[in-house]
Amino acid sequence: MVKKQSFELKKSLISTTGLGVLLVILILVNVIFSYATIRWDATEDKIYSLSEGTRNIVSNLAEPVTIKFFYSRSNRNLPTGLKLYTKRVREFLSEYEHASQGRVTVEVHDPKIDSDEEEWAQKYGMRAIQISSGDNIYCGLVFLAADQEESITLLDPSREELLEYDITRIIHRIQTPERKVIGIISTLPVFGIPQNVTPPRQPSRSRPWFFITEMKKTYEVREIDPSVEKIDSSVDLLIIAHPKELNPALQYAIDQYVLTGGNALIFVDPFCFSDMSRGQQQFMLPPSSSLKKLFSAWGIEMDSTKALADLDQPTRIRTRNNMAENSPVWVSARGRAFNESDVVTSRLERMLFPVAGALKKIEESTYEFEPMVQSGENAALIEAVKVNFGTAALRRDFVSAGERFNIVVRVRGKFNTAFPDGPPKGDKSDSRGKEKKGQAHLKNGKEKATLIIVADADMLADRFYVRSSRLLGFNIANTFNDNLNFLSNASEILTGSDDLIGLRSRGKFERPFTAVIELERRAQERWLAKEKELVRQVESTNRELRELQQQKDASQRLIISPEQEAEIAKFKEEKRRINRELKQVRKNLRADIETLGMTLKGINIFLMPFCVSIAGIGFGLYRQRRIKKR
Template sequence: MANRQGTHFKRALLSVTGLILLFLILVLVNIMASYANVRWDATKDKSYSLSKGTQDILGAMTQPVTVKFFYSRSNPDIPANIKLYARRVEDFLKEYANESNGMIKLEMIDPRPDSDEEEWAQKYGLEPVQTMGGEPITCGLVLTAADREKTIEWLDPSKEQLLEYDITSIIYGLQNPERKTVGIITALPVFGSGQRGAMPGRPPGPPWIFVEEMKKIYDVKEIAPTVPVIDPTLDLLMVVFPKDMSLQLEYAIDQYVLSGGNAVIFMDPLCVSYHSGGQQDFMRSSGTSLDRVFKAWGIRMDASKCVADYGQPTQVRTSRQSTEENPLMISARGEAFNRENIITAGLESMLFPVAGAIEKTEGRDKKSAVQDYSFESLVDSSDDAAVVNVFKAFLGVDEIKKDFVSAKKPFSLIVRVRGTFNTAFPDGPPEPENPDTPPVDETRNPQLKVAKKPATLVIVSDADMLADDFYVQRHNFFGMNVSEMFNDNLNFLSNSSELLTGSDALIGLRSRGKMERPFTAVLALRKRAKAQWMDKEKELVKQIEETNQKLEQLEREKDASQKMIISPEQEAEVAKFREQKRNINHQLKQVRKNLRADIETLGATLKGINIFLMPLLVSIVGIIFAVYRQRKLRRK
C-alpha cells in the first residue's frame, strides 16, 4: 500500500515538475524569439520584404531620416479597404526601420480633430479625404532629413504596387539633394524660337511644355547636334527625333553610353511635328536613324515602317467633319502597359501619333553586350496590328485599309534596354562629314571600347508624343490660359527621367504585387457569363440588321401610293422581330440568373468547407490517436 502511494506521489511530482519545466521553456523561447527578431515573409510576392535595391540604398544612408506616418487611426468611419491598407503600410515601414541600421526613425501619428497633430498634418500639406457623413481621413507620409522634407499627401491603395519605389526614391532624394542635369539633343523646336526644326515664316513659339516642366526639377541643357563629345557627367541624355544626325554625333552618343550614362531616345518613322505642308515635306519629316549604335545595343527599328493598330485606334475628326478610327494614331490603354516596370506600372493611357516597331536583334548577345543584357518591352500595340510602309501611312487611313492584314501579335512601341555594351565604332572615331568640323581629340577624350559600367536606355518609337497638342488641352478660364493633360505622355517622361537620374539600385526596383487577391473563381464565372452575354447581344444586333434590311426591301417593293401604309408583310416581320427580341432578353436574364446561382453555390461550398473542414480534420486526428492509444494499452 505504501509502495503504491509512493509511486503515485512520484508520478504527481514528475507531472508537476514537467509542467513547470514546460512553462519555463515556453517563457525562454518567447524571450529568445523577441531578441532574435526573426521574421518570415510567407506571401507569394514577398509583399512585406524589401527588395535588394532598397536594401542597398538604406545601407548607403549617411543622414538620418524621420518617417512620419499620419493616419486617422481613431476615426470610426474609416472604410475597411483603407484600414487594411494602412495596416500593411505600417508593417512595411517597420521593415524600412529594421533594415536601416538605426538611420530611419518611424513615428506613428494620429491627427485627431482639433489637435496639434492635425495642425502639423495641415502644415505638411496632407489633405484629408472627406467620408460620407463622417470625419475626414488623413493617410499620408512625411519624410524629413535635416531641413529637407518630402510628402506623399495620400496613400492610395490603388497604387500599392508603387509604394516601395515612392518611399525609396524619396529617401534617396533626401540623401542626394543636388539638382540633376539633363541634356537634350533634338531636331525639333522644343526649346522655342530660333531653334533647328522651326518652320520658316512662322512666328517664334514658346518652348514645349515638357521642357518647361523638366526645368522645374532639373538643370536642362540644349546640346548642339555638332558637338564632338557629350559631357559624361550628365545625369541623363535625351535624344528627340535625331533627324540627319552625323556619324560624329552618333559616336558621341556611343561614348556617352559606354561611360555609364543613361539615355531616353525618341525615334520616329514619320514626325508630323517636324514639318507639315504637302507631300514635298514627306522626305523631310520621315526617317530617323541611329542604326549603328542600335546594332551595338541589340535593337532595331525600321524607319521606313510604322505600326497600324486597329485594336487601339484613335477617334479623329476628318476634313468632312465626320469622325473615323485612325489606326496610325495609337491610343495605348490597359494591357498595353508593362505593369511590372516602375516606369509604366501606374500609367493608364498614352497617345502615339505615328509610331514604329522596336525589336531585339538576333545574335546580339555574342557581339554587343558583354554582360547583364536585358531587353524589356514597356508599351505594346494590340494583337490586331501590323507594320505598314510609311509612305502609305502618309497618304492616309484609306490606303491602310485597302490591304491591311493583322500580324496577330503585339509590336513594341517603347522598350527598356540595359547592359554593359561594346562600342559601335571598333575602328575608332569617324571622320567629320563637314570639313570645317574638327575631329575628336583622342588625347583628351580617349575612345572607350567597352563600357565602364552598365547603362540603361529607354527607346521610344515616336517623338510626336512629346508635342503639346498630343497630351494637353488648353482652355481659357476667366482670361487665364489653363492647360489640362488628357493622357499619360508627360507622366511617362517624368517617370523615365526620375528613374534614370537616380541610382542603379533605384533602376533595379520593380513594381510590387498587390496584397489584395481577387476571387479568381468568381472572376472566371463572370468572364464566362460575359462571353455568353456578348454572343447573345451580337445575335440580337444581327437580327435587328436583318429585320431592317427586310423592311427596307418591302418598302422598296411598294407602289408610290402605298408608301405611308404599313403592309401586312411588314407587320408580320416586325411582330416576328419583337418575339425574337423577347426570347433573347429572356435568355440574357437566364445568363444573369445562372451566374448569380453559380456564385451563391460556390460561396455556400466554401462556407461549408470553412465551417466543417477543420472540425472534421480534428475529429479524424482524434479518432486515429484514440485507436492508436487503445491498441497500445491492449499490447500492455
C-alpha cells in the same frame, strides 16, 4: 492495491507536471517570438518585402532619415478600407527601419482635432480629407534628413503598388538635394526659334516646347550643340529627340557617354510630322530618324521605313477634308498596352503616338530587354510613305501580323562600343584631331547603363498632348493624355541611382476570387446567348407580322387577323420560355457560387481538424506498437 494507487498517483503527478511544463514553454515561446525580428513574407508577389534596390539605398544613407507618419488612427469613423491600408503602410515602414539598421526612424502621429499633432500636420502641408461623418482625417508622410524636407501630403490607396517606389524615391532625393542635369540633343526646335531665325523647313516659333518648360522646373536643362564631340560628365541624363542625320562625331560622343554608364532617353521616328514644313508635298518621302549604328551595338533595331498600324488602338482624327475617321497609324495606347510591373508605365492610362515605328531585340543580344508600351495583337508594319494614302486605303490593304509590336522599350547592360576602330575620322583641323586623340577611347562599358527608346518623336510636340488657352491674361495648359507623365516618370527614374532604376511595381493587394469570376463569366455568356436568341425571335416575329399586314386589303389594315393573333401568342409564349431559361441561368449561377462557398467553408472548417485527428490517431497507434515491443 497500495502499489496500484501509488502508480496512479505518480502517473497523475507526471501528467500535471507535464501540462505545467508545456504551458510554461508555450508562454516563453510567445514572449521570445514577440521580441524576435524574424520576418517571413508568404505572399505570392512578396508585397510586404523590400526590393534589393531599396535595401541598398537605405543601408548606405549619408544622413539619417526621419519619417513622420500622420494618420487619424483614433477616429472611430475611419473607413474600414482606410484602416487596413494605414495598417499595411505602418507595417511596410517598419521594414525600412529594420533594413536601415537604425538609419531610418519612423514616428507615428495621431492628429486629433485641435491637438498639437494636427497643428504640426498642417504646418507640414498634410492634406485633410472629409469623410461622411464630417470629420477631417489625415493620412500622409513627412521625410526629414538634415535640412531637407519632403512630403506625401495624402497617401493614395490606389497607388499602393507604387508605395515602395514613392517612399524610396523621396529618401534617395533628400540625400542628394542638388538639381540633376539633363542634356538634350534634338534636330527639332524644342528650345524654340529666335525671332530673327526662321529655318526653311520650320514654321516660325519663338517659345520652347511645353515639355522643356516643365522640365526646367525640376532639372537643370542644357541644350547640347550638334557639333560637340564629347558629352560632359556632369550630365545625369541624355535626351535625344529625332536624331536625324547626326554627324559621326556626335554619335561617337553618345556612344562613349553610354559606355561610361550614362543613361539616355531616345525618341526616334519613321514619320515625323513635327519635322515637316507646311509646304511639303503630300507624297514626299517622310522625314525619319534613327540611330542604326548605335542601336546595333545596343542590341536593338528599328526599320525607319516602316510605320506601325494598330487596328486595336486607333485614334479618331480629322483629315485634310475635315472628315472624322479612326486612323490605325495614330496609335492611342491604353490598358494592356502598358507594362504594369514597370514603375514608369504602371499608372499610365493613355498615350498618343502619331505614326510610330516598332522596336525589337536583335536575336544575338545578351542585354536586358523589356517592352514598356506595346501595340495590340491586331497590328502590322506598313511602308511609312503609305501613311499619306488615307485611312480607307490603309484598312483595305491591312493584313494583321497577329503579334504585338514594341513602341517603347527599356534596354540595360554594359554595352560594347559601336566604334571598335576608335573615333570616326573627320575633315577637322589637326588641333581637333589631337584633342580627340587625347581622349581615352572605350571599347567596353565601364558601368551599366539604362536606355529607354521610344519609336516616336511627335509625342513630345505640344499639339499631341496639351491644350493651351488664356484666362484673365494667364496661359492655361491642360494635358489630355499621359505623354508628359511618361516623360516625367522616365526622367525621374533615369536620373536616379541604379538601385532606384531597378525598382518594380509591387504585386496586387486585392486578390479576386477567380473561381467565382469565372463562373460569372460563363453565366454571362449563357445569358448573352439567350438574350440574342430573344432578340432574334423579336425580329422574326415583327417580320412575320409585317408580312401578314401587307397581305391585307387597305380596309383591313387596322384589324388584327387570326393569323396575327396566333403569331403574337406564339411570340409571347416563346418570350416566356426564354425568360424562364434566363431565370434558370441566374439560379444556377447562384447555386454554383453557393456550392463553391460551402465547399470552401467545409474545407476550412473540417480539413484541419481532420488532418490533426488523423495525425493524432497515427501517433497513438505508433506509441502503442512501441509499448507492445517493450
